[in-house]
Amino acid sequence: MALIVQKYGGSSVRDTERIKKVAEHIVATRRAGHDVVVVVSAMGDTTDELLGLAGEVTGAPTPRELDMLLTSGERVSNALVAMAIQALGAPACSFSGSQAGVFTTAAHGRARIVDMDTTRVRQQLDRGAIVLIAGFQGVNRESGDITTLGRGGSDTTAIALAAALKADTCEIYTDVDGVYTADPRIVPNARLLEHISYETMQELAACGAKVLALRSVEYARRHGVPVHVRSSYNTRPGTMVSAAREVPTAERPSITGVAHDQSGAKITVTGLPDGPGPAAQVFRVVTGAESELDMAVRDTSHGADGRTELSFLVPADSRLPVVAALREHQEEIGFADISQDERIGKVSLVGTGMRSQPGVIAAFCETLAAAGVNIEIISTSEIRISAVCRAAQLGDAVRALHGAFGLGAPEGVAVAART
Amino acid sequence: MALIVQKYGGSSVRDTERIKKVAEHIVATRRAGHDVVVVVSAMGDTTDELLGLAGEVTGAPTPRELDMLLTSGERVSNALVAMAIQALGAPACSFSGSQAGVFTTAAHGRARIVDMDTTRVRQQLDRGAIVLIAGFQGVNRESGDITTLGRGGSDTTAIALAAALKADTCEIYTDVDGVYTADPRIVPNARLLEHISYETMQELAACGAKVLALRSVEYARRHGVPVHVRSSYNTRPGTMVSAAREVPTAERPSITGVAHDQSGAKITVTGLPDGPGPAAQVFRVVTGAESELDMAVRDTSHGADGRTELSFLVPADSRLPVVAALREHQEEIGFADISQDERIGKVSLVGTGMRSQPGVIAAFCETLAAAGVNIEIISTSEIRISAVCRAAQLGDAVRALHGAFGLGAPEGVAVAART
Numbered sequence: 001m002a003l004i005v006q007k008y009g010g011s012s013v014r015d016t017e018r019i020k021k022v023a024e025h026i027v028a029t030r031r032a033g034h035d036v037v038v039v040v041s042a043m044g045d046t047t048d049e050l051l052g053l054a055g056e057v058t059g060a061p062t063p064r065e066l067d068m069l070l071t072s073g074e075r076v077s078n079a080l081v082a083m084a085i086q087a088l089g090a091p092a093c094s095f096s097g098s099q100a101g102v103f104t105t106a107a108h109g110r111a112r113i114v115d116m117d118t119t120r121v122r123q124q125l126d127r128g129a130i131v132l133i134a135g136f137q138g139v140n141r142e143s144g145d146i147t148t149l150g151r152g153g154s155d156t157t158a159i160a161l162a163a164a165l166k167a168d169t170c171e172i173y174t175d176v177d178g179v180y181t182a183d184p185r186i187v188p189n190a191r192l193l194e195h196i197s198y199e200t201m202q203e204l205a206a207c208g209a210k211v212l213a214l215r216s217v218e219y220a221r222r223h224g225v226p227v228h229v230r231s232s233y234n235t236r237p238g239t240m241v242s243a244a245r246e247v248p249t250a251e252r253p254s255i256t257g258v259a260h261d262q263s264g265a266k267i268t269v270t271g272l273p274d275g276p277g278p279a280a281q282v283f284r285v286v287t288g289a290e291s292e293l294d295m296a297v298r299d300t301s302h303g304a305d306g307r308t309e310l311s312f313l314v315p316a317d318s319r320l321p322v323v324a325a326l327r328e329h330q331e332e333i334g335f336a337d338i339s340q341d342e343r344i345g346k347v348s349l350v351g352t353g354m355r356s357q358p359g360v361i362a363a364f365c366e367t368l369a370a371a372g373v374n375i376e377i378i379s380t381s382e383i384r385i386s387a388v389c390r391a392a393q394l395g396d397a398v399r400a401l402h403g404a405f406g407l408g409a410p411e412g413v414a415v416a417a418r419t
Numbered sequence: 420m421a422l423i424v425q426k427y428g429g430s431s432v433r434d435t436e437r438i439k440k441v442a443e444h445i446v447a448t449r450r451a452g453h454d455v456v457v458v459v460s461a462m463g464d465t466t467d468e469l470l471g472l473a474g475e476v477t478g479a480p481t482p483r484e485l486d487m488l489l490t491s492g493e494r495v496s497n498a499l500v501a502m503a504i505q506a507l508g509a510p511a512c513s514f515s516g517s518q519a520g521v522f523t524t525a526a527h528g529r530a531r532i533v534d535m536d537t538t539r540v541r542q543q544l545d546r547g548a549i550v551l552i553a554g555f556q557g558v559n560r561e562s563g564d565i566t567t568l569g570r571g572g573s574d575t576t577a578i579a580l581a582a583a584l585k586a587d588t589c590e591i592y593t594d595v596d597g598v599y600t601a602d603p604r605i606v607p608n609a610r611l612l613e614h615i616s617y618e619t620m621q622e623l624a625a626c627g628a629k630v631l632a633l634r635s636v637e638y639a640r641r642h643g644v645p646v647h648v649r650s651s652y653n654t655r656p657g658t659m660v661s662a663a664r665e666v667p668t669a670e671r672p673s674i675t676g677v678a679h680d681q682s683g684a685k686i687t688v689t690g691l692p693d694g695p696g697p698a699a700q701v702f703r704v705v706t707g708a709e710s711e712l713d714m715a716v717r718d719t720s721h722g723a724d725g726r727t728e729l730s731f732l733v734p735a736d737s738r739l740p741v742v743a744a745l746r747e748h749q750e751e752i753g754f755a756d757i758s759q760d761e762r763i764g765k766v767s768l769v770g771t772g773m774r775s776q777p778g779v780i781a782a783f784c785e786t787l788a789a790a791g792v793n794i795e796i797i798s799t800s801e802i803r804i805s806a807v808c809r810a811a812q813l814g815d816a817v818r819a820l821h822g823a824f825g826l827g828a829p830e831g832v833a834v835a836a837r838t
Contacts, residue, residue, distance in 0.1 A: 016475035050495065056435035057499050058506035065505070068513050069498035072491035076469065079488035080476050086484070087477035094487050099563060120563065144518060144539065 002168035003125075004029060007039040007135065007158035011175040012232035013077050014044035016084075022173075022232060023084035026130060030090055035125050037165065039135040039158040040081050042073025063108030067137075067148045071097070074134035074154070082132050091129040095120065097137035097146075102157060104138035104147045111138060111147035113156065113219075116164035133161060152213020159216050163223035170225050172212065173232035178239030179204070179211050181257040181407035186395050189408035193256065194237070197245045200256045200350060203383050207348035208261025217241070246352050255351035255360075258402045260394050264294065264313040266344045266376070267322060271336020274306045281333045282310055282326065289318065289325040295346070295388060297377045307336070311377060313388065316342055344376065345394030348386040349401055355382045363404065371400035421587040422544075423448060426458040426554065426577035430594040431651035432496050433463030435503075441592075441651060442503035445549060449509055454544050456584065458554040458577040459500050461492025482527030486556075486567045490516070493553035493573070501551050510548040514539060516556035516565075521576060523557035523566045530557060530566035532575065532638075535583035552580060571632020578635050582642035589644050591631065592651035597658030598623070598630050600676040600826035605814050608827035612675065613656070616664045619675045619769060622802050626767035627680025636660070665771050674770035674779075677820045679813050681764045683713065683732040685795070686741060690726045690755020698729055700752045701745065705733065708744040714765070714807060716796045726755070730796060732807065735761055763795070764813030767805040768820055774801045782823065790819035 006026065013019050022040075030036050050069050054061040061069075078094040085092040101117030124131045135154025138147050149156050155172060162170035179201065180190040196204075198221035205214040211229060220227050220241065230238030246254040272278050286293050296312035314322050319340055326338055347368075354360045364385045368375055373396055377388040389397055402408060425445065432438050441459075449455050469488050473480045480488075497513040504511040520536030543550045554573025557566050568575050574591060581589035598620065599609040615623075617640035624633040630648060639646050639660065649657035665673040691697050705712050715731035733741050738759055745757055766787075773779045783804050787794055792815055796807040808816055821827060 016472060019476055053435060053495070053499060054502060057438055057503045060506070061502045062505050065498045065501045065511075065513060068501070068515075069495055072494040072498075075491040075494075076472070076488055079484045079491075080472060082484045082487070083473060083480045084476045086481050087479070092484075094484060096487075096565075099565075146515075 001033050001035065003035040003037070003165055005037045005039065005158050005162040005165070005167045005170045006173060007154055007171065008041065008081075008173045008232055009154070009175065010041040010044050010046070010077075012173050013040055013081065016080065019043075019077070019080050020084050023081055023088055025232070026081070027085055027088045027090045030130055036130045037121065037125070037161055037167070038081065038130060038132045039154055039161065040074065040077045040132060041135050041154040042070075043077045043080075046073040046076070064145055067108045067146050070148055071134065071137040071146050074136055078132045078134045085130055085132075091127070092132060093124045093129045094132040094134070096134050097157065098139035100133040100161075102133075102138035102160070103141045104149065106140045106143060106145070106147065108145075108147055110150040111140070113138060113149070113160045115141070116160055118161070118164050121161070121165065133157065150215075152216060155213045155216035156219055159220045159223070159225050159227065162225045163219070167225070169228050170220070171228045171230055173230055174211060175231070175233065176211060177231045177234070177236050178229045179209070179241070179257075182398055182402045183209075183260065186260070186398050187258070187402045187408065190402065191408055192236075193239050195240045195242070195244065196256060198241060198243060199383065200246060200352065201241050203348075203350045204257060204259045207259035207350060207384065207386065208263070208346065209257075209259045212241070254353060255349060255405050255407065257350055257407060258398050258405075259348045259350055260398050261346045261348070262391055262394060263316055264344065264346060265316040265319040266311055266313055266341040266388065267319065267326075268309060268311040268339045268341070269326065269335045269337075270309050270339065271307050272310050273334050274308050278333050278335070279310055281329070282335075283312075285325050285329050285333075286312070286314065286322050289321045292318075295377050295379050295386060297379075313344075313346065313377075343391045344388050345391040345397070346386055346388050347394060347397040347401065348384050349405065350384045352383055354385060355380055361385055364401065367400050367404040368397055371396050373397045373400070420452050420454065422454040422456070422584055424456045424458065424577050424581040424584070424586045424589045425592060426573055426590065427460065427500075427592045427651055428573070428594065429460040429463050429465070429496075431592050432459055432500065435499065438462075438496070438499050439503050442500055442507055444651070445500070446504055446507045446509045449549055455549045456540060456544070456580055456586070457500065457549060457551045458573055458580065459493065459496045459551060460554050460573040461489075462496045462499075465492040465495070483564055486527045486565050489567055490553065490556040490565050493555055497551045497553045504549055504551075510546070511551060512543045512548045513551040513553070515553050516576065517558035519552040519580075521552075521557035521579070522560045523568065525559045525562060525564070525566065527564075527566055529569040530559070532557060532568070532579045534560070535579055537580070537583050540580070540584070552576065569634075571635060574632045574635035575638055578639045578642070578644050578646065581644045582638070586644070588647055589639070590647045590649055592649055593630060594650070594652065595630060596650045596653070596655050597648045598628070598660070598676075601817055601821045602628075602679065605679070605817050606677070606821045606827065609821065610827055611655075612658050614659045614661070614663065615675060617660060617662060618802065619665060619771065620660050622767075622769045623676060623678045626678035626769060626803065626805065627682070627765065628676075628678045631660070673772060674768060674824050674826065676769055676826060677817050677824075678767045678769055679764060679817050680767075681810055681813060682735055683763065683765060684735040684738040685730055685732055685760040685763045685807065686738065686745075687728060687730040687758045687760070688745065688754045688756075689728050689758065691729050692753050693725050693727050697752050697754065700748070701729055701754070702731075704744050704748050704752075705731070705741050708737065708740045711737075714796050714798050714805060716798075732763070732765065732796075762810045763807055764810040764816070765805055765807050766813060766816040766820065767803050768824065769803045771802055773804060774799055780804055783820065786819050786823040787816055790815050792816045792819070
């Protein structure tokens with residue numbers, strides 16, 4: 001008998017018909033002899049609908065009240081799944097994040113789990129019940145206020161529970177069959193990965209793959225929780241995420257997949273005084289505006305007049321505060337102007353052993369050039385190569401790289417033939 | 420500076436436009452120098468929609484999970500009102516029933532408040548914040564489970580808070596102007612009552628008046644909380660509910676209003692052995708099926724063959740369990756058959772000093788007879804006369820009594836002229 005944590009995403013419980021299907025699957029797992037703990041997201045578009053209501057009331061909802069509002073969604077879905085399980089004759093009990101002992105930091109909207117008190121969950125498991133826990137939410141022990149973990153927080157709840165309960169596995173049920181070599185909506189012959197390491201999965205998630213939230217993968221890696229990504233619509237085997245690493249050989253890198261991301265905006269600061277000081281000042285202002293910073297590049301070709309250009313990516317939704325913060329410091333830093341561009345995309349090739357194989361970077365650039373995709377910024381690391389291009393060309397870029405590196409082939413990777 | 424508890428019903432916050440209006444009214448009260456605690460019901464038909472979802476999942480939702488589901492509605496409305504208040508520049512903080520220290524019995528769906536711990540509410544008031552509390556819900560201290568107080572529970576939350584905080588007044592905002600002499604939708608010239616005593620208000624509520632929930636009036640009476648029923652759509656003065664009693668004189672009873680109720684069903688047990696034993700057996704079975712019992716009558720005209728007929732009212736939604744329970748005991752009790760009738764209504768004349776004026780009962784019966792309304796059961800007490808009639812005639816009955824007893828007149832009561 002194993003202890004299994006199952007997480008179902010919003011699309012898996014989007015209506016009461018789907019909720020009944022999910023309940024059948026949960027009860028089947030219980031009747032196979034396993035202890036089952038379930039984390040359910042809010043139904044379908046509930047969270048967006050609640051955000052819409054908040055937007056009708058005020059342009060600037062306070063984070064504390066927004067968390068109070070949004071956490072209602074998971075209460076509804078978890079209670080309904082519990083009822084559906086009970087209707088099938090199995091004992092079930094649903095808990096809010098607070099009742100389940102999910103203690104977090106006080107950072108509303110992006111709280112981090114700091115402690116799990118699984119006493120009540122254990123009690124219910126010992127009584128033979130299937131335990132349901134509202135995902136995405138917790139409580140701050142000091143203030144008693146309700147918090148949320150941010151987008152993808154239900155994945156984190158499930159993995160944190162699996163870690164705290166020392167569960168045998170954490171199954172993440174979603175509307176796709178698992179982790180693919182690329183988004184199958186863009187690359188029709190994308191291949192399902194049977195296994196992927198935490199490290200590579202983290203990199204894919206950081207580069208825009210949506211199947212698992214980045215923070216939940218970090219959590220799983222830190223606590224060694226085996227994660228099984230599966231479809232809630234069929235019984236296909238899905239993808240196992242674990243510590244076992246992909247091993248590149250001396251001859252060929254191990255390339256896992258192509259990720260893409262269209263959620264960023266490019267900001268370019270022009271007429272910036274040369275030297276390390278002003279660039280550092282810019283970055284300090286950007287991160288001071290609580291924005292993440294990605295893929296910065298300095299164009300030194302304009303260095304003749306002692307002035308350079310600095311471009312970088314920020315999340316599109318922090319574009320306006322970042323520009324405002326920079327404008328405030330314009331005189332002090334001494335730059336000429338700022339331009340911003342939201343019509344950009346980022347494509348990333350993720351794997352291991354890539355920088356040690358310089359042929360990979362060359363093939364990456366040649367492939368995009370042959371597809372007519374102009375690279376605006378490029379960055380490389382041992383485990384990925386990323387390029388910024390026009391948003392309109394992002395699909396072409398993903399397809400070209402996926403094909404050129406042989407990721408859709410049934411076996412292995414064809415890139416060695418190109419280097 | 421006073422401490423005022425305000426309660427807003429579901430129709431008062433049915434959409435975000437109404438929520439903004441309610442927020443303006445709350446902030447105006449705060450800016451007039453008062454401390455304000457607010458209880459908000461779920462938006463519009465939220466509770467019925469959630470019940471609908473539960474009904475799609477299972478025919479028999481467990482009370483614990485139903486409470487988990489239903490309590491999400493008040494979280495949403497309270498958080499939205501809090502945001503709307505903050506958008507007007509006033510500090511606000513919303514609490515769930517559990518956070519606000521509303522401790523109840525374990526009876527899911529019909530829990531009673533057993534303790535109020537207002538520590539957190541007081542802290543926020545001391546900080547100058549407007550405090551919002553989700554109505555209708557609480558938590559059982561022993562199990563930590565979320566409970567609901569049943570229909571009208573938000574009124575009870577508001578009155579219990581007013582009692583615990585020793586508030587100066589509890590304002591109940593609703594979609595009508597206050598308490599009327601009859602339902603204005605049925606009696607166009609129904610008169611708004613400036614004042615009503617707890618006792619008379621309890622009787623009106625028990626007889627079907629919906630403006631205040633019966634249990635909340637009991638609570639207000641027990642704790643001496645002055646209740647002010649007002650419209651959330653205008654600034655008219657509304658109705659004060661307090662301990663000051665209506666005083667009948669020797670010549671005329673003080674008649675307050677006409678209530679009606681269509682939520683009951685009539686059950687008739689025929690061929691029942693005569694004598695007190697079998698009737699008591701029937702009532703024991705009915706109350707054992709957790710049903711309320713109202714207006715029982717035994718028809719002794721069939722007593723010649725040693726058999727009688729016993730009729731009584733039960734709430735329509737407990738009709739089926741009551742009939743099933745009786746059928747189980749049919750042989751033991753020895754009755755012949757059961758018939759049931761949902762097409763009945765109950766009309767009640769409520770006031771004080773009525774039984775001591777026998778002319779009132781006569782006038783009541785004559786008025787209904789003149790309106791062509793056949794009385795199927797009648798019961799009287801010092802403060803009311805109730806009659807069961809056909810549901811289709813209920814409106815005629817209410818209008819006839821309201822007119823005959825002069826309740827629509829601008830001043831006083833005309834009944835003395837009839838006796």
